[in-house]
Amino acid sequence: MPNKTQRFREKVLGFPNYFKHWIRDFKGGLTILSILGLLSFPLVTTNSYFLGLFILAMIYSIFAASWDLLAGFTGKVSFGHAIFLGISGYITAELLKYYNFHWLSALFFGVLASVLIGLGLGYMTLRLKGPYLALGTLVIGIICQKVFALNPLKPILHGDEGISGLPALSSSTVVIYYVVLIFMIITFIVLIRITKLNIGTLFKSIRDDEIGSEAAGINITKYKIIAFMISGSFAGLAGGLFTMFNRSISPLIFQPLYSFYAIIMAALGGLATISGSALGAFLFVFLTAIFVDFAEISLLIFSIILIIIIRFTSGGVLKPALERLKDLWDILLGR
C-alpha cells in the first residue's frame, strides 16, 4: 500500500497532467473561461457601477454556495442563512470602526464568529427536520433582526441605524473587485473540493437517508454540525465582504429577504451543484439591475420572472444550460 508521502508525491507530480486534461474537458474549460472572463472584466471597464454589480454578484455567489453545501448536499434547508451574514458583518464592522483592525483581521474574526454560530445553530437544530428546520432558522433570523434593532440595546448593538461610515477597503473599486474575486475563487475551490472528498459523500448520505447513515455507523450528529460550521464560515465570509463593500451594516441584514436570496440563487443555478450558485447569483443580480430602473413596476416584473424561472427550471438553470453549451463545445472542437 503506498504510504502517505508516496501518494502525496504522485498527486503533486501528476498535477500538470491532471490540469491539462481538466482544461480540455468541458467543465474545466468552461470554468477556466469564466475565471479568465472575471479576471479581465476590469480591463474592459472601470466604471464603479458595473464593477460594483459584479462584486455584489461574487459576494452573493459565495453566500449562495455556502447555502448550497448545507441544503443541496447535506439536506439541511435553512431559511435563516442571513444570520451568518449579519453576525459576521456586525463583528467585522465593529472591529473596523471602533477598534481600528486591519480589514483582513476584522474579516477573520467575523468568519470565526460565524463558525461558532454555525456550531450553535447546528446543535440547536439537530432534532428538527424539513419544514421545522426551515422555519426555526427563519424565525431565529427574524429575532436577530428585531433584537439588533432594539433601542434599549443601542449601546452594544447600535439599534436601528446599525454601524455606518466604515473605512473603505481601498480607494479603488478595481482593487476591491480583485480582492473579492480571489475570495470567491478560493471559496469555490474549497467547497467543490469538499464535495468531492469523503466528507462530501458523508453529507450526501445524511441528506438522502439520515437513519440509514446512522445505521451504517456514521456519526451524523458530528457531521451535521460540521456541515453547519463549514457552511457558516463561508456565509460569514460573504457577510464580512458585503459589509465592507457597503461600508455599513444595519439590522436589515438579518431580514428573511437575504436568506431567500441565498435560496433563490442556489436554486436558480441548481441545487447540489456548488458552481450553480455562481450562475444563479450573477443571473439574479443582473436581472435585478436591469429592472431597477423601471421604478415601481420593476420589482413586480422581477417577481414574475422569478416565478417563471422557478416554474420551468426546477432543477436549476445550470444543468440545462450546461447541456446546450456542451453541445456547442463539441461542435467547436469538431467532435
Next chain:
Amino acid sequence: MIVEFLIYGLVQSSIYGLLAIGYSLVYGVGRILNLAHGAFYLLSAYIFYFTWSSLITVPGDFGFLFGMFITLILIVIIGMLLYLLLIKPLQDNEVGVMIGTFAVGFFAEQLVSVYEPRTQSISSIWNENFNILGVQVQLHQIIVIVASLLIIFILMTFINKARLGKSIRAVSQDREAASLMGINVNRVVMYTVMISAFLAGLAAVFYVPLDRVAPYLGWVVLTDSIAIVILGGMGSLKGSLIGAFILGYVRIYTVFFIHPLISTLMPIIVLIIILLLRPRGLFGKKEID
C-alpha cells in the same frame, strides 16, 4: 378591562382560527408549506378595499357586501390557479414549491404596492356599538366571532361527514392508498387549496374593517399562521384551533397588559420556544383529524 380583553381575544382567535385551519389543511393534504398563504389574505384585503372604495358612492351597504362577496369568489379562483399553475407542476420538488409560493407572496406584495402603497382602512357597515358588561362592543366584532366559529364548525363537520372531506382526510393519511381507492388526489389537493384560500379570504374580509389594509400584511399573516400551526401541531386541525386561541389570547394579552409593540413579536417567540422544546407541537401528527 378584563371584558374587553376577553372579547378582543375572541375576535383575534377566531381570525387566527380561520387562517390556521386553512394552512394546516394544505400542509396535511399535500405536505405543502404554502408560503403564499399570506398572499391569499393580502390579495383578499385589497380586492375588498378596491371594490368597497369604488362602490362607496352607491347608497346603502351595497359596496361593503358586494365587496365581501366578490372577494371570496375571486380568491377561490386565485387559489385554484395557484395550485394548477405553480404547485402541481412543482410537486416533487419541495424546495421548488417553497420558493415558488414565496415568489408569489413577493409578487402579491409588489402588485398591491403598485396599486396602493399607503396603509388604508375600511369602515364596517356593522358599526353599531353594544354595551356588554360595561364595554363598548362593535356589532362587527360580534358578527366576526359568531360567523367564524360557525364556519369552523361547519368545516369540521364537512371534514368528517362529507365525501370530499373524507377524501381530504384520506389523502392526508396516505396519498398512495387514497389514489388506489379511486380518489383523484390532485383534485382533492386543489380543492383543499381553494378552501384554504377561501378561509384566508374570509379572515381578510372580517378583519380588515377592524384593522387595516397594507402591503406588508402578507408576511405577518404568514408567520402568524405558521406559528399557530406549529404550536398546535402540523396536520392536526384540532391543534390548529387550540393554537389559534392560545396565540390569539397571548397576543391580546401582550397588547393590553405588556406593550402593544411587542405583540407582533409574540407569535415568533412562541414559535421558537415550541421548536426548541417540542417541535411536533401540542397535537402534532401526520394525518388530519
